[in-house]
Amino acid sequence: MHLDPIVNVLLSLSVVMLAGKIGAIVAHSFKQPLVLGELLAGVTLASFSLFGLSELDFLKDNSILETFSSLGVIILLFEVGLESKLSEMVAVGTKSLLVATVGVIVPFILGYYVSGMIIHDLPNVSKIFIGAMLTATSVGITARVFKDLNFLNTKEAKIVLGAAVIDDILGLIILAVVSGIAATGVVDFISIGSISLKATIFILLSVLAGLFLAKKTITLIANKWNVPGMMLSLALVICFMGAYLANQFGLATIVGAFCMGLILDDVHFKNFNSDKTLEEYIQPISVFLVPIFFVVTGLNVDISLLQDPIVIYSSIALCLVAIFSKLACGWAFPSKEKFSRILIGVGMIPRGEVGLIFASVGKSIGVVDDRLYAIAVIVVITTTLVTPPILAFLINKLSKTAINEQS
Amino acid sequence: MHLDPIVNVLLSLSVVMLAGKIGAIVAHSFKQPLVLGELLAGVTLASFSLFGLSELDFLKDNSILETFSSLGVIILLFEVGLESKLSEMVAVGTKSLLVATVGVIVPFILGYYVSGMIIHDLPNVSKIFIGAMLTATSVGITARVFKDLNFLNTKEAKIVLGAAVIDDILGLIILAVVSGIAATGVVDFISIGSISLKATIFILLSVLAGLFLAKKTITLIANKWNVPGMMLSLALVICFMGAYLANQFGLATIVGAFCMGLILDDVHFKNFNSDKTLEEYIQPISVFLVPIFFVVTGLNVDISLLQDPIVIYSSIALCLVAIFSKLACGWAFPSKEKFSRILIGVGMIPRGEVGLIFASVGKSIGVVDDRLYAIAVIVVITTTLVTPPILAFLINKLSKTAINEQS
Numbered sequence: 001m002h003l004d005p006i007v008n009v010l011l012s013l014s015v016v017m018l019a020g021k022i023g024a025i026v027a028h029s030f031k032q033p034l035v036l037g038e039l040l041a042g043v044t045l046a047s048f049s050l051f052g053l054s055e056l057d058f059l060k061d062n063s064i065l066e067t068f069s070s071l072g073v074i075i076l077l078f079e080v081g082l083e084s085k086l087s088e089m090v091a092v093g094t095k096s097l098l099v100a101t102v103g104v105i106v107p108f109i110l111g112y113y114v115s116g117m118i119i120h121d122l123p124n125v126s127k128i129f130i131g132a133m134l135t136a137t138s139v140g141i142t143a144r145v146f147k148d149l150n151f152l153n154t155k156e157a158k159i160v161l162g163a164a165v166i167d168d169i170l171g172l173i174i175l176a177v178v179s180g181i182a183a184t185g186v187v188d189f190i191s192i193g194s195i196s197l198k199a200t201i202f203i204l205l206s207v208l209a210g211l212f213l214a215k216k217t218i219t220l221i222a223n224k225w226n227v228p229g230m231m232l233s234l235a236l237v238i239c240f241m242g243a244y245l246a247n248q249f250g251l252a253t254i255v256g257a258f259c260m261g262l263i264l265d266d267v268h269f270k271n272f273n274s275d276k277t278l279e280e281y282i283q284p285i286s287v288f289l290v291p292i293f294f295v296v297t298g299l300n301v302d303i304s305l306l307q308d309p310i311v312i313y314s315s316i317a318l319c320l321v322a323i324f325s326k327l328a329c330g331w332a333f334p335s336k337e338k339f340s341r342i343l344i345g346v347g348m349i350p351r352g353e354v355g356l357i358f359a360s361v362g363k364s365i366g367v368v369d370d371r372l373y374a375i376a377v378i379v380v381i382t383t384t385l386v387t388p389p390i391l392a393f394l395i396n397k398l399s400k401t402a403i404n405e406q407s
Numbered sequence: 408m409h410l411d412p413i414v415n416v417l418l419s420l421s422v423v424m425l426a427g428k429i430g431a432i433v434a435h436s437f438k439q440p441l442v443l444g445e446l447l448a449g450v451t452l453a454s455f456s457l458f459g460l461s462e463l464d465f466l467k468d469n470s471i472l473e474t475f476s477s478l479g480v481i482i483l484l485f486e487v488g489l490e491s492k493l494s495e496m497v498a499v500g501t502k503s504l505l506v507a508t509v510g511v512i513v514p515f516i517l518g519y520y521v522s523g524m525i526i527h528d529l530p531n532v533s534k535i536f537i538g539a540m541l542t543a544t545s546v547g548i549t550a551r552v553f554k555d556l557n558f559l560n561t562k563e564a565k566i567v568l569g570a571a572v573i574d575d576i577l578g579l580i581i582l583a584v585v586s587g588i589a590a591t592g593v594v595d596f597i598s599i600g601s602i603s604l605k606a607t608i609f610i611l612l613s614v615l616a617g618l619f620l621a622k623k624t625i626t627l628i629a630n631k632w633n634v635p636g637m638m639l640s641l642a643l644v645i646c647f648m649g650a651y652l653a654n655q656f657g658l659a660t661i662v663g664a665f666c667m668g669l670i671l672d673d674v675h676f677k678n679f680n681s682d683k684t685l686e687e688y689i690q691p692i693s694v695f696l697v698p699i700f701f702v703v704t705g706l707n708v709d710i711s712l713l714q715d716p717i718v719i720y721s722s723i724a725l726c727l728v729a730i731f732s733k734l735a736c737g738w739a740f741p742s743k744e745k746f747s748r749i750l751i752g753v754g755m756i757p758r759g760e761v762g763l764i765f766a767s768v769g770k771s772i773g774v775v776d777d778r779l780y781a782i783a784v785i786v787v788i789t790t791t792l793v794t795p796p797i798l799a800f801l802i803n804k805l806s807k808t809a810i811n812e813q814s
Binding site: 005006007009010011013014017018020021024025028034063064066067070071074148225227228229230232233234236237240241243244247248253281282283284285287288291 | 412413414416417418420421424425427428431432435441470471473474477478481555632634635636637639640641643644647648650651654655660688689690691692694695698
């Protein structure tokens with residue numbers, strides 16, 4: 001009777017949430033970050049079809065799951081932004097800029113040369129795309145591990161988060177450059193200028209709104225229109241609109257959500273006289289949505305790609321390039337303070353949807369073939385999967401050292 | 408650069424959430440239930456296009472909004488179930504059964520005769536469909552008003568909620584009967600039997616799972632696999648799977664969600680050693696999703712239907728039938744206790760998606776024409792819009808009387 005399209009949504013969400021929790025339980029029992037378990041749960045679900053089980057195929061290319069997954073990573077970065085302070089991010093600004101710059105230059109150069117060495121007769125423009133594809137850090141994984149291990153409130157975490165925002169702007173510029181080169185053979189400085197300008201305007205407007213508008217507006221709403229649920233709804237609308245506007249300014253939605261979290265502060269919401277902080281209100285929504293992002297990321301892994309030996313060898317080589325080239329980020333700035341430089345480098349390793357956008361654009365203009373695309377996908381997945389355990393290992397070691405030094 | 412399909416989702420959600428909150432603020436200032444403000448906010452958004460403003464047209468027939476809206480009403484009924492106790496529902500079972508039965512018979516008979524009187528030459532089978540369409544109560548609105556006004560924990564609320572569950576089963580049977588009559592001219596007792604059996608099995612299995620399985624299983628999970636976020640994720644998976652299974656047994660998803668909420672109890676979750684109750688965890692998700700349901704319900708109103716005078720007159724007549732025929736529910740059972748019988752009747756007034764399903768099925772087999780369909784839509788909307796203010800008025804009067812009697 002009830003031919004309700006929601007039933008597929010309910011089934012997809014239930015399976016993904018259940019798989020995520022089972023993965024988290026397994027990861028927990030091996031003392032690994034929960035996010036690794038969620039990613040591998042997704043990979044496991046995806047690989048069922050390799051064994052002839054097609055029952056779970058409805059989870060793949062499922063637009064509803066993609067929607068919830070995107071909202072999940074938006075909520076995650078908003079939460080991370082809420083836990084970070086604008087002033088502290090500005091304080092590490094120069095370091096973040098240097099980290100982001102090194103994290104773009106080194107992978108680009110290494111990616112360009114290594115791809116030329118391992119695949120013969122690769123056109124110059126294809127090498128440029130492979131190099132460019134390796135530049136874009138995706139901060140979701142790192143943010144989640146930092147958050148799970150209570151590490152967000154450290155200098156290293158702040159530098160990496162700041163660098164990720166700058167990295168996104170640099171990524172935009174690089175895509176404009178390489179697409180221009182592929183299309184016309186020349187570098188289009190006007191479009192580069194306009195892209196950089198727009199992205200910078202968004203960041204500046206966010207900071208100004210945070211400094212001069214947020215407190216007044218939110219206090220006004222709290223005093224005049226405090227209906228039940230107002231505080232959380234207001235925060236969510238700010239998060240979603242920030243993510244939307246970031247996209248309209250050419251940036252990633254998650255950068256917008258992070259900026260909105262950054263400019264919002266619990267102090268702004270004190271006139272709501274709520275017994276809970278904003279973070280406590282957001283947390284259940286994050287428990288609901290965030291794991292969906294990581295399970296779906298795992299679900300997008302297509303293990304059948306690993307059948308062509310050239311794909312395997314090239315992927316191994318480029319994964320190594322992708323991993324080691326970002327480690328250089330840790331040594332991007334001089335400092336007399338003590339930093340875990342390797343932690344900063346590892347934090348920059350994960351690539352994500354922006355890398356895949358590079359590969360897709362390259363594919364659509366014909367400079368990235370199916371094999372190169374498969375390699376790009378494998379690099380994105382590998383950097384995503386290896387980062388959580390390494391980060392967890394480094395952070396645990398770091399806290400032990402700290403305890404030893406104290407005693 | 409980031410050609411992300413999520414941007415439309417972000418914009419749609421932001422606009423709907425913002426409109427819902429503005430509606431809630433206005434309703435609050437007029438001392439009306441917030442849900443009325445949310446419904447009218449949706450109607451307002453929908454009517455922009457009548458004035459030539461097409462900017463908001465993306466909100467209509469928006470499958471993403473429909474998804475979030477459906478999840479919203481599922482979460483609402485789950486929450487309402489959590490706040491109700493199984494034993495208390497069983498205690499009012501007979502009363503609920505009588506209320507549901509009267510609430511089916513009276514609207515059916517009145518709908519059948521009145522539709523024949525106001526529209527000449529209406530075929531018998533069309534009159535049967537109009538009658539049947541008026542039988543199905545949709546409990547979302549009533550549940551929300553009861554919840555907002557802290558009225559869930561009363562005998563009246565429990566009787567109405569129980570009656571809504573039974574009403575859904577009766578609705579299934581009626582649809583089988585009238586579809587059978589329309590198709591073959593006879594009543595198909597075998598399919599009626601199988602439908603009733605399946606629905607009853609779902610309810611019984613839920614109750615058994617609640618009595619014998621829930622506590623043990625949840626305690627086991629809490630003791631062995633209590634990873635962060637487990638308690639809320641587990642509850643959400645139970646809610647979503649219950650809604651899914653209800654649909655597989657032929658019932659509405661919201662009936663499944665309500666049953667799951669009903670069988671879950673905070674006691675089951677005490678081994679998670681959480682500082683929050685399950686209801687406190689669910690509440691932010693409900694603040695996020697539930698208003699989307701009501702704004703989207705308002706958005707589905709097509710005011711342009713009101714151009715044909717016959718549609719207007721017939722709608723007025725059938726709306727009156729729809730409203731007054733359900734009032735009879737309040738007097739469905741004998742009792743020496745004091746009940747607000749009119750409150751029970753009003754609580755049963757709202758019709759919803761099940762009524763529209765009747766109209767759609769009738770339309771697809773050719774016994775409901777475009778006009779009758781428009782009338783059905785108007786009846787559903789009107790019953791939805793008039794109920795919140797009447798309920799709020801009655802509940803306020805009731806609490807004042809109670810205070811006067813005490814003093």
